[in-house]
Amino acid sequence: MQRRPLGRTGRTVSPIGLGTWQLGADWGDVSEADALAVLSASADAGVTLFDTADVYGDGRSEQIIGRFLTARRDHGITVATKMGRRLAQEPENYTPENFRAWTDRSRRNLGVDTLDLVQLHCPPSAVIDADATYDALDELVASGAIAAYGVSVETCAQALSAIARPGVTNVQIIVNPFRLKPLDEVLPAAADAAVSVFARVPLASGLLSGKYSASTQFAANDHRAYNRHGEAFDKGETFSGVDFETGLRAVEELSDAVPDGLSLPAATLAWVASRPGVTSVIPGARDVRQAEANAAAGTVDADLTGFEAAVVDVYDRLLRAEIHPQW
Ligand SMILES: NC(=O)c1ccc[n+]([C@@H]2O[C@H](COP(=O)([O-])OP(=O)(O)OC[C@H]3O[C@@H](n4cnc5c(N)ncnc54)[C@H](OP(=O)(O)O)[C@@H]3O)[C@@H](O)[C@H]2O)c1
Numbered sequence: 001m002q003r004r005p006l007g008r009t010g011r012t013v014s015p016i017g018l019g020t021w022q023l024g025a026d027w028g029d030v031s032e033a034d035a036l037a038v039l040s041a042s043a044d045a046g047v048t049l050f051d052t053a054d055v056y057g058d059g060r061s062e063q064i065i066g067r068f069l070t071a072r073r074d075h076g077i078t079v080a081t082k083m084g085r086r087l088a089q090e091p092e093n094y095t096p097e098n099f100r101a102w103t104d105r106s107r108r109n110l111g112v113d114t115l116d117l118v119q120l121h122c123p124p125s126a127v128i129d130a131d132a133t134y135d136a137l138d139e140l141v142a143s144g145a146i147a148a149y150g151v152s153v154e155t156c157a158q159a160l161s162a163i164a165r166p167g168v169t170n171v172q173i174i175v176n177p178f179r180l181k182p183l184d185e186v187l188p189a190a191a192d193a194a195v196s197v198f199a200r201v202p203l204a205s206g207l208l209s210g211k212y213s214a215s216t217q218f219a220a221n222d223h224r225a226y227n228r229h230g231e232a233f234d235k236g237e238t239f240s241g242v243d244f245e246t247g248l249r250a251v252e253e254l255s256d257a258v259p260d261g262l263s264l265p266a267a268t269l270a271w272v273a274s275r276p277g278v279t280s281v282i283p284g285a286r287d288v289r290q291a292e293a294n295a296a297a298g299t300v301d302a303d304l305t306g307f308e309a310a311v312v313d314v315y316d317r318l319l320r321a322e323i324h325p326q327w
Pocket residue numbers: 018019020021022027051052082121122152153172200201202203204205206207209211237265282283284285286289290291293294
C-alpha cells in the first residue's frame with residue numbers, strides 16, 4: 001500500500017487505516033484474542049494507522065492496541081486516539097487540566113510516553129471555535145505528552161473552523177457515498193492547508209457492505225440497535241444518519257454499479273480513499289476477514305468512474321434532501 005503525508009508532521013500513513021471502535025464496545029462482543037488478530041492482520045496487510053478513543057470500551061480499545069504495540073516493537077503504526085467524551089460535552093469541561101488528565105490516561109493505556117495524535121472527540125462548536133482550546137493543545141505538544149493534535153467533527157462547518165487553525169494536523173469527518181457534502185468545501189480546504197482528513201464511518205456502519213436486509217437484527221449492546229434514531233449519541237454516527245430502509249434501497253442501486261471483480265465495500269473504500277484531500281479511510285473491522293478485505297481496498301486500481309456516477313445519482317435522488325442540510 002502507498003503512504004500519504006500526515007499533515008505537516010513528517011509522518012506518513014496508509015490510505016486505508018483501521019477504526020477500532022469495534023474493539024472496545026458498542027458493537028456487540030469482540031474477544032481480546034479476536035481484537036489482537038484484527039490489529040495483526042491489518043498491520044501485516046500494510047495498514048499503518050489505527051484510530052481509537054479513550055471511551056471505546058472505556059479504554060479497552062486503547063489497552064488492547066497498547067498490548068499490540070508492546071508485542072510488535074517494529075510496528076510502524078501511527079495511533080490516533082481521541083479525548084473529550086468521558087465527561088458531558090459541555091464547553092466548561094474542555095480545560096487544560098482535563099486535557100492533561102485525559103491524555104495521561106491514554107498514554108498509560110497505550111503504554112507510550114508521547115501520543116502520536118490526539119483528536120478532540122466531536123466537541124461542541126464553541127470549543128472548536130475557541131482560541132483557548134488550541135492554546136491548551138499547543139501546551140500538551142510543548143510538554144511532550146502528545147506529538148500532534150486534530151479534531152473529529154460532526155459537521156462541515158466545524159471541519160472548516162478546525163482546518164483554519166495552524167496547529168491542527170487532521171480533521172476526522174464522515175465521508176462515504178451517503179455523506180458527500182465534505183467533498184464540496186472541506187476536502188479542498190484541508191488540501192490547501194495541508195491538514196489531513198480521516199474519513200470515518202466509510203461503510204455507513206456496515207450498510208455499505210451490502211450484507212444487511214430489512215430483517216437484519218443487531219445485538220442489544222450494538223449501537224445499530226440502540227442508536228438508530230439518535231437515542232444515545234449523534235444520530236449521524238449510526239448508518240451515517242440514513243434511514244435504514246432508504247439505505248437498503250440505495251445499497252441495492254449502488255451494488256449494480258460496482259466494477260466486475262470488486263465487492264461493494266471494496267469499491268466504496270477505494271472510491272473514498274481516492275477523493276482528493278482524503279488522507280486515510282478508517283473502516284472498522286470486527287474480524288480478520290473484514291480487516292484483510294478492507295486493507296486490500298488500498299491497492300485497488302479499477303476504473304471507478306461508473307461507480308462514482310452512480311454514487312452521485314443515488315445521493316441526489318435518495319439522500320441529499322435528508323442528509324445535506326444536517327451535517
Ligand atoms: N465521533 C467519532 O470520532 C467517531 C464516530 C464513529 C466512528 N469513528 C471511527 O471510525 C471508525 C469507522 O467507523 P465505524 O466503525 O463506525 O463504521 P464503518 O467503518 O462504516 O462500518 C464498520 C462495520 O462495517 C462492517 N464491515 C467492515 N468491513 C467489512 C467488510 N470487509 N465486509 C463486510 N462488512 C464489513 C462491519 O459490520 P458488522 O459488525 O455488521 O460485521 C463493521 O462493524 C470507527 O471504528 C472509529 O474508529 C469515530
